[in-house]
Every structure is written in C-alpha cells, then in structure tokens.
Amino acid sequence: MSIERVLHRALAKGGEFAEIFAEDRRQTAAVLDDRRVEDLSSGADRGAGIRVVAGETTGYAYTSDLSERGLLEAAEAASAIASEGKGGTRIVHVGNSNLQGGSIEELLEAAGDLSPRRSSPRDPQGSAMRMLPETVSKADKVNLLLRADDAARSAGGAIAQVTISYADSHRRIVVANSDGLVSGDDQVRTRFIVSCVAIGDSGMQTGYDTAGKTVGFELFNEVDVEDVAGNAARIALAKLDARPAPTGVVPVVIKAGSGGILFHEACGHGLEADHILKNSSVYTNKIGERVASSLVTLVDDGGFGDEWGSYAIDDEGHPAQRNVLIAEGVLTDYMWDFLRARKEGRTSSGNGRRQSYRHLPMVRMTNTFLLNGEDDEEAIIEEIPFGVYVAKLGGGQVDTASGDFVFGMSEAYLIERGKVGGTLRDANLIGNGPEVLQRIDAVAGDFAMTQGTCGKDGQSVPVGCGQPTLRISGITIGGTANA
Amino acid sequence: MLDREITGEQAEGLSAIVSKVISWSKDGEEVEAYASKSEETEIRVHNGEIESYTVATDAGVGIRVVKGHRQGFAYAGSLEEKAIASALAEARDNADFASEDPAVGLADPDGVLPVELNLWDSALESYPRNEKISMALSTEERLRNGDKRIREVPSVDYADLSTSSAIASTRGITASTSRTRCYLSAVALAGEESDTQTGFGISTASSPVGLDQDKVIEDALSRAIRMLGAKKPRSARTTVVFDPRVTQAFLSVLSSALSGDSVAKGRSFLAHRVGEQVGSNLLTLVEDPTDERAYGSSPYDAEGLASRRHVLIMEGVLLGFLHDSTSARRMGTTSTASAVRGGFATPPGVGCRALRLEPGGGASAERALDPTELLIKVGDGIYVQSVTGMHSGVNPISGDFSVGIEGLSIRGGELGDPVREATVASTMQRMLGSVVAIGSDIEWLPGIAAGQSLALADMSLSGL
Structure with missing residues (x-):
C-alpha cells in the first residue's frame, strides 16, 4: 500500500523512525463588527508532513500534494538528513490489513473510523449527536452573530462598539509510522467570541467573553450567545469607572475558570519534557519534590470531556490520557511527546501536538487544570484586608528557565476589608512559578473551565484551562496606583 | 506589466494563476485573487548535532468576491485549479451572507508607481546547505564556549524563506513581488547556582551572507550573563x-x-x-x-x-x-x-x-x-x-x-x-x-x- 511505500522511501537512506502525518482541515469564520456582518470566510487546506528520525536528528518535509508521487518526494526530502547512510534499507509494515491498498486521501476521508474514540468509554464526541459545521447553513451561523450583537448593545447605552466572531473547524488527521501504527481522528471545534467597547467620561474600556468546545454546532444547545454577549458588555460597562490597579505585592483571589492560565504559565510550560531535557526549565530534576502548596493537585487531560483542548489522539497518533503532574504539591511527572519519551525510554503521555501538517510536533498542554479543594469561595475573600479579586484573566507568558511569568487581568476588583469593591483597570501580574505555587493558601470547590490559544515556538494550538476559586497570599501586581 | 526583474519565474506563474481566477468572474461581481508560494528551510541545532531539518514548499490562493457591497472570502491551501475554483465558488456564496456595506469593495488603481525595491537576493539560492548547517553549529559551539557561566544553549536556529506573491482584480489591479529572507537566532542560558537567566540574539538579512553571527552570539551571551543575580526592585x-x-x-x-x-x-x-x-x-x-x-x-x-x-x-x-x-x-x-x-x-x-x-x-x-x-x-x-x-x-x-x-x-x-x-x-x-x-x-x-x-x-x- 501507498503508506508503506512512502515510509519505506523515508527510511531508504537510514534512520530509525519515519512517520506520515496527513491532515484535512475545513474552516468557517464569520465576523460581525460595527453592526455589520463583515466577513464570512471559509477555507480548505490539506497536506502531509513526513518525519524521519536518525539518531539525534529529525528531518521534516511537508507537501500539499497527497498523491503518492507528492508523498514520495516529501519522504525523500525528509530523509536527506539521514544521508550519512547508517541505516540501510528497511521494509515497513503498518497497521491492520484492512488498510491495505488505501491511499492517504481515502484514509483521511474516513479518519474518524480509525479513531480510538470509536471504542473508548471516555468518548468525548461520539456519544452526542454531532452537528457537523458543514451541515449547518451559513444563515444559521450568521444569525448567532446578529442575536449576540443585539444582546450586547441592549446591555447599556454606553456600549459603543461590538465585535462578534464565530469560528468552526473540522480537522481530520491520519498518522502512520514505521513502528506499525496507523491511527486517525476526526476533530470538530466551534468557538464564539464577543468583544465590547464601552465609552464613558474617563475614556474607553473593553470587555470580552468566549465560549468554545471540541464539538460541532450543538455547542449552541448548551451555550446561549446572548449570555456570552451580555457578559462581555457587562465587563466593559463595569470598567468604565475602574481605578488604576495597585502596585507592589498584594493577596490575590482568582475566580474559578479563567485562572487556569495561572497554572498554564506558572508551571505548565515548565513541565513540558522538551524544556526539561534541554535543562531550560526551573522544574528540571524536581520529580518527587514539593513544588507547590499541598492544596495543589494539577492534571493535564487531553480526554477531558469535550473541552477546548481535547482530542482522541494527539498529532503523533498517541491516545489522549489523563496525566497527574502535581499531586498535593509534589511533582509527579512531566508531559511527553514521542521524541522526548523515546530518548528517556518511556512512552509518550499523549502530549505531542502540532498546529498543522506544516509543523513538527512538540510537547504541548491539552486541558490543564487544578482539582477542587475544600475552602469556601466567599470566606477566602473575607479574610483579606486589602487585595485584588480577579474575575477574568487574559493571556500570559513565561520564561521557563527562570520560572518568572506574567498573566493579565481583564476583569478585576479591589478587595477592601474582606469585601469585593470597585473595578480595576487592566494590568499584568508577575510572579515566579515555584514561589507562587507555594503561596496558594486556599482552594475552593467551584471548579470551572475556560478556553484559550497557546503559542509556543511559533505554533498555536487550542488548550483548555481550569481551576476552582483560589487565593495567592502575595503576588506583584503591575498597576500604577500606590498600594 | 508590473513584474520586475527581481521577481522570479515563480511570481510570473502566480500572476498567470490570479489572472485566470479574475477571468472566471461573473457579471455583477468583482473578484480579487491573491496567490503566494514560498520555499522554506529551517535548521535547529543542539549539542553539536542537527536537532531538526525542515524543508517545505507552501502555496495557496485567497479570493475576495464583492457583490452589491457584500464581501465574501475563501482560500485554498493549494494551487490546483480544482481547489481554486471551489474557493471562488465558496467566496461567492459567502458574499450572500454578509451585510450590505457601502464601504466594502476592492481597491481602485491610483496611478502611484511602485518604488523599486531590491528584496530578492539571489545569494540565497546558491548558498550551500552544508554551510547553513555549519553556521548554526558554529554559533552554538562559540556560545557554549563563550563564557563558563553559559549553562545551556537550548536552541540555535537558522531559517530562510523565499516568497513570491501575485494579486489581480477585476478593477484592474495587477502586481507581483518576490523576496528572500533569512535569520539566525540563539537562546543561551547563563547560570550560577539556582539562578538561571535567558539571553536571546537574532540577526536577519536577505541572504545568509548578510547575517551577523558575532552579534547573535554577543547578544545571547551578554543578555543572559548581565541578568545573573537579578533581584526584585522596590516599587x-x-x-x-x-x-x-x-x-x-x-x-x-x-x-x-x-x-x-x-x-x-x-x-x-x-x-x-x-x-x-x-x-x-x-x-x-x-x-x-x-x-x-x-x-x-x-x-x-x-x-x-x-x-x-x-x-x-x-x-x-x-x-x-x-x-x-x-x-x-x-x-x-x-x-x-x-x-x-x-x-x-x-x-x-x-x-x-x-x-x-x-x-x-x-x-x-x-x-x-x-x-x-x-x-x-x-x-x-x-x-x-x-x-x-x-x-x-x-x-x-x-x-x-x-x-x-x-x-x-x-x-x-x-x-x-x-x-x-x-x-x-x-x-x-x-x-x-x-x-x-x-x-x-x-x-x-x-x-x-x-x-x-x-x-x-x-x-x-x-x-x-
């Protein structure tokens, strides 16, 4: 069959491992801005990347030509790194015999049939009735935008501008490698984003809210677009009389949900095995050590329901799995992809991901979250004489080597004498991962998830983040007011 | 007509493709097609070995259709005629769902002549692969030996890219351009006891000949080392x-x-x-x-x-x-x-x-x-x-x-x-x-x- 021939060609000049990653992606996006449906765009993209590993070296080539000729050319290009000729020829057998004779294009069409999701009890998508985006009319998608625009604008006369975007993606992948693996997955994601601008005496303020899951159009059976829009508008309006955030070190309470980004930055990236193996993480050689307060149990789980970072297999064909990274404050494991796991003589943890067939896979988070604790979310605030309550976080960034990280707050309030008071203007918070994790001194039981896009080394992938309401006893807040 | 000497054959091929798309426009609609094609090499080295070597060509077309002040857009990640034709059909269909907006439309040629820019460097094409690899390897080696406090050099990257693009529209726009780019970058970690600091250096040029390896090394090195012992300042x-x-x-x-x-x-x-x-x-x-x-x-x-x-x-x-x-x-x-x-x-x-x-x-x-x-x-x-x-x-x-x-x-x-x-x-x-x-x-x-x-x-x- 064609796959075997391509893998054979990829290893013809040597090398220990070869892989074909084929992808077909269809996307639709619709944007409403300034009261008009501005852009409806759609795209189709398919191609394959061929990877050859020889010793410490990986060769990679990709092509949008999925014919056998195109794939063989890419295989040859990827094999150039192994031209030192250590390997000799090798015959490759892949998968089960049912796949004999199938072209990559045929396999892609039926990628869902290759997915372990089919037989998995933890099936994130198969159980629910899926409404594939291509079966939903564009008019229905556009209608969501109009409904959300009305809802945002009716939240208050000070709402001056509203942008709403709807995006869906239907991605089919097939992975086959020289270890004999053939696997596939059919991944559907849908996301809805509302951004509002409110104008007041002190200038403009912004609010945004999002909803997104690894599901089709049925997302809108559980998500009310009016709620998303209303929430975005409410935040922008509330910030109109926001004061500058304080400076210096203050106690901070982070509301359940978007605070998951804290863990994503404070330790998530630092627990990716590529950083560990290059000695560029502050968490290197810390397995078994206490790295966080005992209230912290942190999990990364690519099979966590139909959350934004979920999938049945990663982009190397490894099934998603639940990985406990920190158990009651003690570091238990890192996250692994195929290449880094192979170096260490272990198996991948299902964290090998790539943005598209144009990219090499690397270690990435999926859905990363803190488990519930037992504190009361209101009592956590009442104990604070002066501090900050963050209801919504924006993005963040980390230097994994030093552990210093920032995350932005996009909806925050001052806490004075145990009460949540006035709104604060946007600012970043900055801390050192290992220090901040030790300072988590209260964790509530009101777990919630949110979605984001994680960028690393030029590649973006969808990720989920989650946590219950929690408190950090002290962290530096980057405002302009004297604390 | 706007093709210049600096644009390669590739740009001419793309110009032909976008002109063809424009010729498919129907009465009552305006069409703009943009096509690009790029060739890329990326080399990452670590510990004296090539960690990854990526070669790729990438091409695609993006199409805007405007009908009665409504705009639709679609793209295809391929230059195959069938894929392009279906992108055009999608863009056409998408336009029907946009709001009418008098501001929407394609650009009108305004008679301004382009400044001649020298963005295509033929030195890239003839630069040997092995020398790109040795440049990356020697950058890493010099960084590792640059100072005893350099603890790790997690990545040294060399990359080059040659891109051509062409655009045409039913309003009479035609343009094409080609350029080359390459860069060399390095990350260095300096350490003393539990303190680790990161330094980054980068140099860009239109061909490997113009890259400043010394600067990449000096920046990565000095920026990491001078941060050692950093303390949190007072507000x-x-x-x-x-x-x-x-x-x-x-x-x-x-x-x-x-x-x-x-x-x-x-x-x-x-x-x-x-x-x-x-x-x-x-x-x-x-x-x-x-x-x-x-x-x-x-x-x-x-x-x-x-x-x-x-x-x-x-x-x-x-x-x-x-x-x-x-x-x-x-x-x-x-x-x-x-x-x-x-x-x-x-x-x-x-x-x-x-x-x-x-x-x-x-x-x-x-x-x-x-x-x-x-x-x-x-x-x-x-x-x-x-x-x-x-x-x-x-x-x-x-x-x-x-x-x-x-x-x-x-x-x-x-x-x-x-x-x-x-x-x-x-x-x-x-x-x-x-x-x-x-x-x-x-x-x-x-x-x-x-x-x-x-x-x-x-x-x-x-x-x-």
Whole structure:
C-alpha cells in the first residue's frame, strides 16, 4: 500500500523512525463588527508532513500534494538528513490489513473510523449527536452573530462598539509510522467570541467573553450567545469607572475558570519534557519534590470531556490520557511527546501536538487544570484586608528557565476589608512559578473551565484551562496606583 | 506589466494563476485573487548535532468576491485549479451572507508607481546547505564556549524563506513581488547556582551572507550573563529606557491605534485627534514600507497598491491614520496603501509594515542620542531589556499599559544591578507625552516596526 511505500522511501537512506502525518482541515469564520456582518470566510487546506528520525536528528518535509508521487518526494526530502547512510534499507509494515491498498486521501476521508474514540468509554464526541459545521447553513451561523450583537448593545447605552466572531473547524488527521501504527481522528471545534467597547467620561474600556468546545454546532444547545454577549458588555460597562490597579505585592483571589492560565504559565510550560531535557526549565530534576502548596493537585487531560483542548489522539497518533503532574504539591511527572519519551525510554503521555501538517510536533498542554479543594469561595475573600479579586484573566507568558511569568487581568476588583469593591483597570501580574505555587493558601470547590490559544515556538494550538476559586497570599501586581 | 526583474519565474506563474481566477468572474461581481508560494528551510541545532531539518514548499490562493457591497472570502491551501475554483465558488456564496456595506469593495488603481525595491537576493539560492548547517553549529559551539557561566544553549536556529506573491482584480489591479529572507537566532542560558537567566540574539538579512553571527552570539551571551543575580526592585515612579526590541514591541501595539479601521469603528484612543499634540515634540513616527532595510518592506500593499511613506506623528502632532481601501471609503478618504494580510488564508485588513521613530524628531537631528548619551541624559531609572505579557496587559483601546520586565537599574548615567520579576505600567496616552529621548541605534528587527532605544519619564515600576 501507498503508506508503506512512502515510509519505506523515508527510511531508504537510514534512520530509525519515519512517520506520515496527513491532515484535512475545513474552516468557517464569520465576523460581525460595527453592526455589520463583515466577513464570512471559509477555507480548505490539506497536506502531509513526513518525519524521519536518525539518531539525534529529525528531518521534516511537508507537501500539499497527497498523491503518492507528492508523498514520495516529501519522504525523500525528509530523509536527506539521514544521508550519512547508517541505516540501510528497511521494509515497513503498518497497521491492520484492512488498510491495505488505501491511499492517504481515502484514509483521511474516513479518519474518524480509525479513531480510538470509536471504542473508548471516555468518548468525548461520539456519544452526542454531532452537528457537523458543514451541515449547518451559513444563515444559521450568521444569525448567532446578529442575536449576540443585539444582546450586547441592549446591555447599556454606553456600549459603543461590538465585535462578534464565530469560528468552526473540522480537522481530520491520519498518522502512520514505521513502528506499525496507523491511527486517525476526526476533530470538530466551534468557538464564539464577543468583544465590547464601552465609552464613558474617563475614556474607553473593553470587555470580552468566549465560549468554545471540541464539538460541532450543538455547542449552541448548551451555550446561549446572548449570555456570552451580555457578559462581555457587562465587563466593559463595569470598567468604565475602574481605578488604576495597585502596585507592589498584594493577596490575590482568582475566580474559578479563567485562572487556569495561572497554572498554564506558572508551571505548565515548565513541565513540558522538551524544556526539561534541554535543562531550560526551573522544574528540571524536581520529580518527587514539593513544588507547590499541598492544596495543589494539577492534571493535564487531553480526554477531558469535550473541552477546548481535547482530542482522541494527539498529532503523533498517541491516545489522549489523563496525566497527574502535581499531586498535593509534589511533582509527579512531566508531559511527553514521542521524541522526548523515546530518548528517556518511556512512552509518550499523549502530549505531542502540532498546529498543522506544516509543523513538527512538540510537547504541548491539552486541558490543564487544578482539582477542587475544600475552602469556601466567599470566606477566602473575607479574610483579606486589602487585595485584588480577579474575575477574568487574559493571556500570559513565561520564561521557563527562570520560572518568572506574567498573566493579565481583564476583569478585576479591589478587595477592601474582606469585601469585593470597585473595578480595576487592566494590568499584568508577575510572579515566579515555584514561589507562587507555594503561596496558594486556599482552594475552593467551584471548579470551572475556560478556553484559550497557546503559542509556543511559533505554533498555536487550542488548550483548555481550569481551576476552582483560589487565593495567592502575595503576588506583584503591575498597576500604577500606590498600594 | 508590473513584474520586475527581481521577481522570479515563480511570481510570473502566480500572476498567470490570479489572472485566470479574475477571468472566471461573473457579471455583477468583482473578484480579487491573491496567490503566494514560498520555499522554506529551517535548521535547529543542539549539542553539536542537527536537532531538526525542515524543508517545505507552501502555496495557496485567497479570493475576495464583492457583490452589491457584500464581501465574501475563501482560500485554498493549494494551487490546483480544482481547489481554486471551489474557493471562488465558496467566496461567492459567502458574499450572500454578509451585510450590505457601502464601504466594502476592492481597491481602485491610483496611478502611484511602485518604488523599486531590491528584496530578492539571489545569494540565497546558491548558498550551500552544508554551510547553513555549519553556521548554526558554529554559533552554538562559540556560545557554549563563550563564557563558563553559559549553562545551556537550548536552541540555535537558522531559517530562510523565499516568497513570491501575485494579486489581480477585476478593477484592474495587477502586481507581483518576490523576496528572500533569512535569520539566525540563539537562546543561551547563563547560570550560577539556582539562578538561571535567558539571553536571546537574532540577526536577519536577505541572504545568509548578510547575517551577523558575532552579534547573535554577543547578544545571547551578554543578555543572559548581565541578568545573573537579578533581584526584585522596590516599587517606584521612575524613568524607563526601553531596549530597541522593547520599543519595537511597543510600537507594534501602538500601531493598532493608528489603523483607520480602528479609528472608523471607535476603537482607537487617537480617534478625533488629528492635528492635535498627542505626544512629546521629540516624537516623530513614520511608516515607510518603501525602506528596503525594514523587515516588512514591500513594493505593494496587500491590495496591490504601490507602497508609500507616511509621517503619522510629526514632532508630537498627529497627522493622520493608515487606511486600506475599505477603511478609507468608510472615512471618506483614500487608501494609504496600508492593507496587509497574514498570508493567503486571511482577507486583507489595515496594518503597519515598517514603523520607525525618526531619530531625533524630524528636522532636529541633533536630538538623536547614541545609547551611552541616552543613559547619561536619563541619569537614574530602569533599563528594560525585555518585556512579557504585551498581549495580556496592554490594551490599545483603553490605552492601559502594564508589562512584566527584566532589565538593569540605571545609576548616574550607567547601567547597574540587574532587576527581574517586576512590571512597568502607565497609559499609552501618557507614554507618548513623556518621551525624554530617542536613540539613534536603529535595529531592523523582524516584525512591523524597527527598534531603537526610547526613554520615557514617569512610569510606575511595581516590585516589592
């Protein structure tokens, strides 16, 4: 069959491992801005990347030509790194015999049939009735935008501008490698984003809210677009009389949900095995050590329901799995992809991901979250004489080597004498991962998830983040007011 | 007709493709097709070996269809006729679902002739693969041996890219261009006991011949080492000096407030302020994509109009905004040829390509200071080597600005002890007005703006 021939060609000049990653992606996006449906765009993209590993070296080539000729050319290009000729020829057998004779294009069409999701009890998508985006009319998608625009604008006369975007993606992948693996997955994601601008005496303020899951159009059976829009508008309006955030070190309470980004930055990236193996993480050689307060149990789980970072297999064909990274404050494991796991003589943890067939896979988070604790979310605030309550976080960034990280707050309030008071203007918070994790001194039981896009080394992938309401006893807040 | 000598055969092939798409247009619709093709090599080395070697070609077409003031867009990640035809059909269909908007439409040729730019460097094509690999390997080796405090060199990357693109529309636009780019970059970790600090160096050029390996090594090395022993500073109000790379990031965020689209839709803090003093009289801000030293320079914008130079802020006075054809129509003006796109898969929008602070502020050239003079002028403050959280703590609509920083204290006009885990904050409105000095040390960094030192008074430093 064609796959075997391509893998054979990829290893013809040597090398220990070869892989074909084929992808077909269809996307639709619709944007409403300034009261008009501005852009409806759609795209189709398919191609394959061929990877050859020889010793410490990986060769990679990709092509949008999925014919056998195109794939063989890419295989040859990827094999150039192994031209030192250590390997000799090798015959490759892949998968089960049912796949004999199938072209990559045929396999892609039926990628869902290759997915372990089919037989998995933890099936994130198969159980629910899926409404594939291509079966939903564009008019229905556009209608969501109009409904959300009305809802945002009716939240208050000070709402001056509203942008709403709807995006869906239907991605089919097939992975086959020289270890004999053939696997596939059919991944559907849908996301809805509302951004509002409110104008007041002190200038403009912004609010945004999002909803997104690894599901089709049925997302809108559980998500009310009016709620998303209303929430975005409410935040922008509330910030109109926001004061500058304080400076210096203050106690901070982070509301359940978007605070998951804290863990994503404070330790998530630092627990990716590529950083560990290059000695560029502050968490290197810390397995078994206490790295966080005992209230912290942190999990990364690519099979966590139909959350934004979920999938049945990663982009190397490894099934998603639940990985406990920190158990009651003690570091238990890192996250692994195929290449880094192979170096260490272990198996991948299902964290090998790539943005598209144009990219090499690397270690990435999926859905990363803190488990519930037992504190009361209101009592956590009442104990604070002066501090900050963050209801919504924006993005963040980390230097994994030093552990210093920032995350932005996009909806925050001052806490004075145990009460949540006035709104604060946007600012970043900055801390050192290992220090901040030790300072988590209260964790509530009101777990919630949110979605984001994680960028690393030029590649973006969808990720989920989650946590219950929690408190950090002290962290530096980057405002302009004297604390 | 606008194909020039510098454009290769590839661009001509793309021109033929986009012309063909235009010929498929039906009565009552306008069509614009943009096609691009690129070839790329990426080499990463680690521990004296090639960690990864990637070669790729990538091509695709993006199509806009406008019918009765409604726009639809679709793309295909392929140059196959069948895929392109179905993208055209999709774009056509998408247009039916957009709102009618009199501002929507394609660009009209405006007769401005393109400046001839020398962006295609044939030295890239003939540069041997093995020498690219040895350049990366020797960079790593020299870095590892550069100082005993260098603990690890996690990555040294060499990459080159040659891209061609062509655009055509039923309004008579035809343009094509080709360019080459390459870069060498390195990350170094310096360490002493439990302290680890990161340094980054990068050099870009149109071919490997122009890369400055010494600079990459020196930057990665010195930036990591000088941060060793960094402490969290006390909170204070202070003057801040941005490193050229930080200024570049700041200008990139500021650019969205200068976009005619943001202005037209009430999303810029600079709206309604044309003709007013919006910044210090030291501040002159220019967008010049015809300057071929700029990373984002190009003879045409993303709608096929010839690029041109614009002074956006002159000695503190806001002169105007940037427009593509749609934002221009919305505001009753003409395009400034400032349409950009992220590749064939995105429709054009307004953006900057080559922002820079005019050293010294327009006519007063004596005000440009070299970095040493600039520090002396500042006296005491904080030198910001790098920032984090530009996307999470800076809001170009409200103007709120808050970023994580690391850098060095400035004492008596000289760089002093390193500081880390702190933030600097202000508002962008206030920052424009508090420019103390602009450096003459312009660096043509990858991105939409050049870098140069910039001193700003009265920033809030938050630490202990």
